[in-house]
């Protein structure tokens with residue numbers, strides 16, 4: 001009950017405590033510690049943003065924007081830069097709406113990512129949310145490689161109250177997806193969410209497997225709305241960016257699920273992902289429980305980072 005009352009924003013603020021302490025206390029001390037806007041001031045902000053894992057490219061463009069605005073508006077007080085900085089970060093993340101179209105269509109959501117990032121957990125959480133909003137959800141257990149993966153997804157299916165299509169461990173993942181697609185059609189499911197392996201015998205295998213799965217869905221269910229979500233572990237910082245790039249080579253990635261933001265001071269990576277890859281972060285994971293998946297609202301995220309109250 002307490003949990004519910006706190007609402008989306010409260011829980012987001014709570015989940016981002018570590019990142020906020022890292023970035024914002026840093027930024028605030030810069031604003032109070034400097035009496036003039038000079039090169040040192042910009043350098044300190046730059047350093048804080050990079051420490052918060054916004055990435056060099058994103059940070060550079062934020063600082064450039066800040067310098068320009070300061071010049072144009074003849075700003076003299078460091079404190080006045082805070083709002084400009086916040087607006088500029090929000091702008092970096094603004095990639096438009098339309099992100100959740102798949103929720104209202106007959107769709108197939110393919111969830112991919114390296115091992116341990118939180119794919120299966122995110123599939124379970126997403127299934128629970130869609131089910132609660134009245135959608136008929138089906139899960140496909142296409143991680144047939146890791147021991148226990150099918151059982152783990154089955155538990156999530158039970159928790160979320162949705163059906164699952166699975167074969168036994170070691171079977172062909174593409175065949176599982178084929179079955180799952182047939183079942184989605186014959187049972188008239190709204191959303192089919194497929195979990196996949198994070199690791200096969202080698203990386204090339206994994207990427208080839210994903211391509212094959214993609215082809216099967218395209219061929220067997222061309223009318224389905226496609227959503228390919230890459231799951232990235234927020235605690236891995238800049239590494240997450242290179243992982244995403246690898247998956248972008250084999251799939252038409254339509255969004256990111258950024259997990260474990262509850263356990264990291266590196267939540268700034270959400271900004272870097274969106275601005276550097278041009279792919280929207282659609283969901284964030286802020287815990288291990290079924291309700292710990294949030295739709296990602298860039299504006300609310302930046303406000304939560306800077307602890308600005310929303311009403």
Ligand SMILES: Nc1nc2c(ncn2[C@@H]2O[C@H](COP(=O)(O)OP(=O)(O)OP(=O)(O)O)[C@@H](O)[C@H]2O)c(=O)[nH]1
Nearest residue numbers: 115116117118119120121198259260285286287288
């Ligand atoms: N704190 C926290 N833990 C998470 C989050 N998402 C997932 N986890 C945990 O991360 C661990 C790995 O999650 P999985 O869902 O099994 O990850 P996976 O990508 O499916 O892993 P493989 O199937 O082995 O590739 C589990 O212990 C999860 O409970 C999150 O948002 N926050």
Ligand SMILES: [Mg+2]
Nearest residue numbers: 119120143149
């Ligand atoms: Mg898994």
